[in-house]
Amino acid sequence: MNKKISVIIVLLIAVIALVIVFILTPPAIDFTAYEAGQARKDAFVGHFQPIIAEENTRLRALRKExxxxxxxxxxxxxxxxxxxKYRVEDYDGxxxxxxxxxxxxxxxxxVSLSLAQAANESSWGTSRFARVANNFFGHWCFEKGCGVVPNSRNAGASHEVADFDSSVDSVKSYMLNLNRHYAYTQLRAIRNELRSNQQSLSGAAMAGGLVGYSERGEAYIEELREMIRFNQWAQFD
Structure with a gap:
């Protein structure tokens, strides 16, 4: 009898854990189900803005600690x-x-910058990689089988487009990438200067540190800034 009770308890714990995961993880959303235009934009922002805000809350709490x-x-x-984790080499506090x-x-x-990049990189959530791999920021990975192989990958290239379990994981990976990769040192320097001057973190300003994110360089930065301006996303910052 005790063995049966133990099995039941284990099963109940497993069920509760699954319920918690379901509640905390926003369900997958098919953005192609929304008409292109304002309806799709509203669905996209409504889905991602709270996810981005929640991860920022966690990061701010960590920094405060x-x-x-x-x-x-x-x-x-x-x-x-x-x-x-943040790649501070040979760290000594x-x-x-x-x-x-x-x-x-x-x-x-x-939030404004995160929304702009997510919308830009995933075509408002309708790209192949967004739909099949929850990849909304164009992240690559470099181990065979780590993600989805691009149809247009150059001969000899080995990268894949990273596969995520959820849009939440995609956002977390994106923020970690910007916070630790050497290519975004300038973005972090801009953020640090805004902090030092006791200014709010501006997505338009920090976009200036993303020249290495896209082969389009400055044109990509200006496109992100225009998206932030046109959609009035600075209000989220």
Whole structure:
């Protein structure tokens, strides 16, 4: 009898866990079901704005927790793990340069900029990779089988388009990418300057640090800024 009860308890815990995951993870959404134009835009923003805002809340809380640490606590195991995650090489919290680098890398990404990139990279959620892989930001991966092989991949190329379990995971990966990849050092520098001047984080301003995100360079940046302006997304920042 006790064995049966144990099995039932384990099953109940598994069911509860699945219910929690379902509640916390927004269901997949087919943006092609919405008519192109305002209806699709509204659905897209309505889906992604709260996801982006929630991840930013988590990042701000994490940064606040770091800022509250005294010098003797900057080498705690969880901080060391965070430094590895954010690619602070040979991290030593007693060194000011390492600590400053970690603080510069941990932070929020403006909602307006996130929305603009998601809409731009995924064609408002209707691209092949958005539909089959929950990839809304054009992320690549480089291990065979890690994602979806592009139809137009050049001969000899080995990259794939990363596959995510949900749009939430896609947003989290996007923000981590901007926060730690060397290609976006300028974006983080712009954010740090805005912080230092006690200014709100501006998506239009931080877009200037994305020259390495697309082969289109400056034209891509201007396109993102125009999307932010036209759709009045600065209100979310």
């Amino acid at each position: 770091l800022l509250a640490l005294d010098e003797t606590s900057r080498n705690k195991s969880w901080v060391q793990d965070l430094a590895i 007693t060194k000011a340069a390492h600590w400053d680098e970690l603080l510069i890398k941990v932070g929020a990404i403006p």
